[in-house]
Amino acid sequence: MHVLATTGRAPEAIEAANAFLMIAQAVRDQKSVAFLHQGRMYAYLDMGQIDEATAAGEHLLTLHQQSGNVVGEAKVLCDLARLRVFQGRLVDGMRNLARAGMLLDSCPRSDRHRSAMCSFAQSAAAAQMYEIAADAYEHLTAQDNARGRRTTSFDLVYSRTLLYWGIRLGHAGRCDEAATRLRRTADITRRWLDQHPGDPCMTAVQALALAKLGDTAVAEKLASSAIMPLRQGDSGEFARMAHLALGISLRASGRLAESRREFLAASQLCDIKPPLPDERPIIRYEMGLTALALDGGQPSQDLFAAVANQVRELWQLRLQRVGMLRQARQREELEAARADAELQSRRDALTGLGNRRRFDLLLGQVDAGEMGRPLTLLLVDLDHFKAVNDAYSHSAGDRVLREVATLLVSHCRPGDEAVRYAGDEFVVFLRGDGTRAREVAERIRQSVARAEILAGVRLTVSVGMAELTDGMTAEALFRAVDDRLYAAKWSGRNAIAA
Incomplete structure (x- = not known):
C-alpha cells in the first residue's frame, strides 16, 4: 500500500488500504490499523482530496492518542497542520504545528522521531515558513x-x-x-x-x-x-x-x-x-x-x-504566519503549564497516582456517562497496614505504598486508571467487565503477596470489586465496591469479593 501511495497510484492504494483494514481490524492488529489510516491520508492528499485526507488524519490522531503513541500523535498533528494550511484554516494549522513541536521536543530521538520531524518540516514548508522548515531539515541532515x-x-x-x-x-x-x-x-x-x-x-x-x-x-x-x-x-x-x-x-x-x-x-x-x-x-x-x-x-x-x-x-x-506559529507555541506552552499544574493538584505526592480529587473527578465522569462501559471498580486495601507502620516506621510504610502503587499501575491497560483513595486504600477504574476485572484483581493479589517489599514481611491485600450496571449512579457503584471490600476482609483478608 505504501508503495502504491508513493508512486502515483493513489486510488489503488486506497482500495488496498480499505481491504487490508478489514483484516487488521478483525485480528486487532492496531499497529497496522494506524499505518493503513496513515497511508489512506497520504493517498488522498496525493489526489488533492483534502477533506478526505483530513478525515483520515483526524481518525488516526484519535487512535494515537488512545494508545499513548506520543510520536505518532506529533506526526499526524504535523500532517493535519499541512492539510489545514491547504484548506486555508491557518489558525488551526498553526495550533496543530505548535502542539506537534512541543510533543517532539519531549520525545526521545529515534527513527520514528526523525520521520515525525520530517513531517514537521514539510508542514512548515507548505505554510511557506521556510526559516522553520530549513532549521528542522538542518537538524535532520546533521544527524x-x-x-x-x-x-x-x-x-x-x-x-x-x-x-x-x-x-x-x-x-x-x-x-x-x-x-x-x-x-x-x-x-x-x-x-x-x-x-x-x-x-x-x-x-x-x-x-x-x-x-x-x-x-x-x-x-x-x-x-x-x-x-x-x-x-x-x-x-x-x-x-x-x-x-x-x-x-x-x-x-x-x-x-x-x-x-x-x-x-x-x-x-x-x-x-x-x-x-x-x-x-x-x-x-x-x-x-x-x-x-x-x-x-x-x-x-x-x-x-x-x-x-x-x-x-x-x-x-x-x-511573515505573519511565522509570527502566528510563535504565538501559537507560546499559547500551547502556557496551556501545558496550566495543565501540568492542574495535573499535579490531582496527583498523590507519595505514590504518583491520582489523589482523592482525581477520584472525585472520575466518579463525576461516571455519572456523566463519559467513562463508557464496561467499567468495573476495584477497591484495594492493604491488610494490617497499621501494624507495618507501628513495627517498621512510617518511612517503611511509605515505601510499601509506593511499591503497591507501582504494582497496580503495572496491571493497568491503556484506559484503566489507579488512584490513591485514602491512606492505604487504592481504587482502580478498570475498563472491562467483571470477568476481566476478577482476573486483574487476582493478579494484583498474587503479585503483592509475592513481592518482597520489606525483608521478612509478607504483605497482602483485600480487594472488593463491582461492575457498573444500567441505572447505577457513581455513588451506588462505590458503595457496592466498598461493601465488597468489607466482605473480603471479613472472609479472612488476602481475598477478593465481587
Missing part, C-alpha cells in the same frame, strides 16, 4: 552527517525548501539573501547527483536553482533532459520546476516566445496536479517578467506591477 552519510534522505525536500525560499526572496527584492539560498540548493543537488546520476527530480531542482543564479546554459540542458521523464512519471511539481528552469533559461537567451510556452506548460500542469502554495505565485511572476520583455508597453508594465505588488503582499502574509 545523518554525524553517521557518516554524505547524502541523506532529506536532501530532496530540504533543497526544494531552500529553492522556493530563494526564489521568493528574489521576487521580494532581497537578492543577496536569495543567492545564498540558491547556491546552497545547487550544492546539495550537485552532491546528490554525483552519487545518484540521472535522478530527474533532483535534476529539476538543480536546473531551477542554476537558472535563477544565472547559469542558464547548464540549466537549459538539465531542464530539457528532465521534462519528459518527469511528465511521464506523473511528477507534477518537479515537472513544473523543469519547465520554469527552461523558461527562465530561454528568456535569458532572448527566445521569449519559447520561454512563454514553458511557463504556460508549468501553469497548465497546476490544473492537472495540485500545486504547492509557493508554485502559482512563482509561475505568475516569471510569466509577468517574460510578458514585460515581450511587450514593454504600459499595459504590460501595469500588469507586472500588479503581480509584483501581489508578491510583496504574499511575502508579508508569509
Whole structure:
C-alpha cells in the first residue's frame, strides 16, 4: 500500500488500504490499523482530496492518542497542520504545528522521531515558513552527517525548501539573501547527483536553482533532459520546476516566445496536479517578467506591477504566519503549564497516582456517562497496614505504598486508571467487565503477596470489586465496591469479593 501511495497510484492504494483494514481490524492488529489510516491520508492528499485526507488524519490522531503513541500523535498533528494550511484554516494549522513541536521536543530521538520531524518540516514548508522548515531539515541532515552519510534522505525536500525560499526572496527584492539560498540548493543537488546520476527530480531542482543564479546554459540542458521523464512519471511539481528552469533559461537567451510556452506548460500542469502554495505565485511572476520583455508597453508594465505588488503582499502574509506559529507555541506552552499544574493538584505526592480529587473527578465522569462501559471498580486495601507502620516506621510504610502503587499501575491497560483513595486504600477504574476485572484483581493479589517489599514481611491485600450496571449512579457503584471490600476482609483478608 505504501508503495502504491508513493508512486502515483493513489486510488489503488486506497482500495488496498480499505481491504487490508478489514483484516487488521478483525485480528486487532492496531499497529497496522494506524499505518493503513496513515497511508489512506497520504493517498488522498496525493489526489488533492483534502477533506478526505483530513478525515483520515483526524481518525488516526484519535487512535494515537488512545494508545499513548506520543510520536505518532506529533506526526499526524504535523500532517493535519499541512492539510489545514491547504484548506486555508491557518489558525488551526498553526495550533496543530505548535502542539506537534512541543510533543517532539519531549520525545526521545529515534527513527520514528526523525520521520515525525520530517513531517514537521514539510508542514512548515507548505505554510511557506521556510526559516522553520530549513532549521528542522538542518537538524535532520546533521544527524545523518554525524553517521557518516554524505547524502541523506532529506536532501530532496530540504533543497526544494531552500529553492522556493530563494526564489521568493528574489521576487521580494532581497537578492543577496536569495543567492545564498540558491547556491546552497545547487550544492546539495550537485552532491546528490554525483552519487545518484540521472535522478530527474533532483535534476529539476538543480536546473531551477542554476537558472535563477544565472547559469542558464547548464540549466537549459538539465531542464530539457528532465521534462519528459518527469511528465511521464506523473511528477507534477518537479515537472513544473523543469519547465520554469527552461523558461527562465530561454528568456535569458532572448527566445521569449519559447520561454512563454514553458511557463504556460508549468501553469497548465497546476490544473492537472495540485500545486504547492509557493508554485502559482512563482509561475505568475516569471510569466509577468517574460510578458514585460515581450511587450514593454504600459499595459504590460501595469500588469507586472500588479503581480509584483501581489508578491510583496504574499511575502508579508508569509511573515505573519511565522509570527502566528510563535504565538501559537507560546499559547500551547502556557496551556501545558496550566495543565501540568492542574495535573499535579490531582496527583498523590507519595505514590504518583491520582489523589482523592482525581477520584472525585472520575466518579463525576461516571455519572456523566463519559467513562463508557464496561467499567468495573476495584477497591484495594492493604491488610494490617497499621501494624507495618507501628513495627517498621512510617518511612517503611511509605515505601510499601509506593511499591503497591507501582504494582497496580503495572496491571493497568491503556484506559484503566489507579488512584490513591485514602491512606492505604487504592481504587482502580478498570475498563472491562467483571470477568476481566476478577482476573486483574487476582493478579494484583498474587503479585503483592509475592513481592518482597520489606525483608521478612509478607504483605497482602483485600480487594472488593463491582461492575457498573444500567441505572447505577457513581455513588451506588462505590458503595457496592466498598461493601465488597468489607466482605473480603471479613472472609479472612488476602481475598477478593465481587
